Amino acid sequence: MREYTVIYERGSNNWSAYVPDLPGCVNAGATREVAKYNTRDAIKLHLQGIREDGLDIPEPICVAGKLEVAA
Numbered sequence: 348m349r350e351y352t353v354i355y356e357r358g359s360n361n362w363s364a365y366v367p368d369l370p371g372c373v374n375a376g377a378t379r380e381v382a383k384y385n386t387r388d389a390i391k392l393h394l395q396g397i398r399e400d401g402l403d404i405p406e407p408i409c410v411a412g413k414l415e416v417a418a
Contacts, residue, residue: 352409353386355379367409369393 356363358375362382366372372393376382397404 349404349407351390351407352411353383354411355382364389366390366393368405368407 351366351368353364353366357379361375361377362379363373363375364382364386366386366389369390372386372389374382374385374389376385394404
């Protein structure tokens, strides 16, 4: 089992998501929950493609966080 960081971004009409440790692994959904659900499938498919290409699965190294800053 690996745990990958997922970045969610709210757009004007939907949510998008991408996985920094897996370049090209992106998707979107009408809500954040839908994007989250879709991302799980996208990661599985992305890893399957990497395996089929005979490449090593990247280790997760990215970490996301939030910082509070006075505006």
